[in-house]
Amino acid sequence: MRKKSKVAELISKDILKSWQQTLDLVCQLIQVPVGMICAVDENTYLPIALNKMKDNPYSLKSVFSLDEEFLCEWVISNDKELVVSDFTHEEPWSRSPLVDQGMVSFLGRPLHWPDGRVFGVFYVMDRTPRKFEDELLAIFNQLHSLTEFQLNLAFERDQLQLAKTVIEQGEQKYTELSSKDGLTGAYNRRTLQELAVSELSRTTRKTGCFALALLDVDHFKQINDEYGHLAGDAVLKHLVFALDNMLRQSDFISRFGGEEFCLLMPEMEPSMAFHIIDRIRKELAKIPVMYNGETIYCTVSLGCALFESGMITTVEELLNMADTALNDAKRSGRNRVCMASEGMLDEVHMA
Numbered sequence: 001m002r003k004k005s006k007v008a009e010l011i012s013k014d015i016l017k018s019w020q021q022t023l024d025l026v027c028q029l030i031q032v033p034v035g036m037i038c039a040v041d042e043n044t045y046l047p048i049a050l051n052k053m054k055d056n057p058y059s060l061k062s063v064f065s066l067d068e069e070f071l072c073e074w075v076i077s078n079d080k081e082l083v084v085s086d087f088t089h090e091e092p093w094s095r096s097p098l099v100d101q102g103m104v105s106f107l108g109r110p111l112h113w114p115d116g117r118v119f120g121v122f123y124v125m126d127r128t129p130r131k132f133e134d135e136l137l138a139i140f141n142q143l144h145s146l147t148e149f150q151l152n153l154a155f156e157r158d159q160l161q162l163a164k165t166v167i168e169q170g171e172q173k174y175t176e177l178s179s180k181d182g183l184t185g186a187y188n189r190r191t192l193q194e195l196a197v198s199e200l201s202r203t204t205r206k207t208g209c210f211a212l213a214l215l216d217v218d219h220f221k222q223i224n225d226e227y228g229h230l231a232g233d234a235v236l237k238h239l240v241f242a243l244d245n246m247l248r249q250s251d252f253i254s255r256f257g258g259e260e261f262c263l264l265m266p267e268m269e270p271s272m273a274f275h276i277i278d279r280i281r282k283e284l285a286k287i288p289v290m291y292n293g294e295t296i297y298c299t300v301s302l303g304c305a306l307f308e309s310g311m312i313t314t315v316e317e318l319l320n321m322a323d324t325a326l327n328d329a330k331r332s333g334r335n336r337v338c339m340a341s342e343g344m345l346d347e348v349h350m351a
Helices: 013-030 070-078 097-101 134-179 189-206 220-227 229-246 270-286 315-331 342-350
Strands: 034-041 044-050 082-084 105-112 118-126 209-217 252-257 260-265 289-291 294-296 300-308 337-339
Touching: 013 034, 013 044, 013 118, 013 134, 044 118, 070 082, 070 105, 070 118, 105 134, 118 134, 189 209, 189 252, 189 260, 189 300, 189 315, 209 220, 209 229, 209 270, 209 315, 220 229, 220 294, 229 252, 229 260, 229 270, 229 289, 229 294, 260 270, 270 300, 270 337, 300 315, 315 337
Parallel strands: 300 337
Antiparallel strands: 034 044, 034 118, 082 105, 105 118, 209 260, 209 300, 252 260, 289 294
């Protein structure tokens, strides 16, 4: 299978078509059977455009070695135009494989990228000795210049696309960084609130249900005091990693501040909410955090509020209900889940 030229990958189909038409024109005007543009790639050069005359023995499937093809190698190495009227009796040209194809005369010039690097060779050949008078050289040079101009346009277009890609990647990275907590990689509070507003609107339209739970690491200050703040950071990162493996792809984790996190769980069946969230609590208690040779176990308390189309109308109300339920979980001994009730909504409205 023919190897694809790396340096030719930038050339679009429309430019290749234009180059083939240019080669057709130069061969007609100079009256030669072969016109070709080859791209240099390592130690080979590969035809990427050629004229369509019937007596052209070459094809785009041809592969040439620079070690064997002396004429093009000379053009590339010397970065100069080469005119050979009859190379069958001139060394080293007479040893060229082109002789086996019945070629006798050669006219070629290098093609350059905008930065001066050689892209390849633009050349014509004939089966009879040719002097290539000045007027024919002028025609050849003009069409060569047009081809090189198109090559430069291809390069500039690629650079613009590269710059666009870099900008898009930068914007994507900025968006990601601005929406995530720097320590744990969980969403930040602002992003979670935006997601919750969107989910509230969507669930209202579909008359469904979703859960919003606030999670607090029990006795987190004691972990910092006993093992150090870096250990505390490790616990928080471990917590997010573990939660990410437990939750569904449609769920979201947000760090609300300090050791408090928020879980947004769309399309949650009300009858299953407590069991799912309590299972998460139990699993977190079983997974230790290994830090600096220490094994640290921690538990969490959770307060969960369910949104169903009805009395609750804002995310703030839902968060306040979950916060009230979380405080009940802490007051009742920690390491437990408390579900918000309608009575808590009354407390929210009274506050």
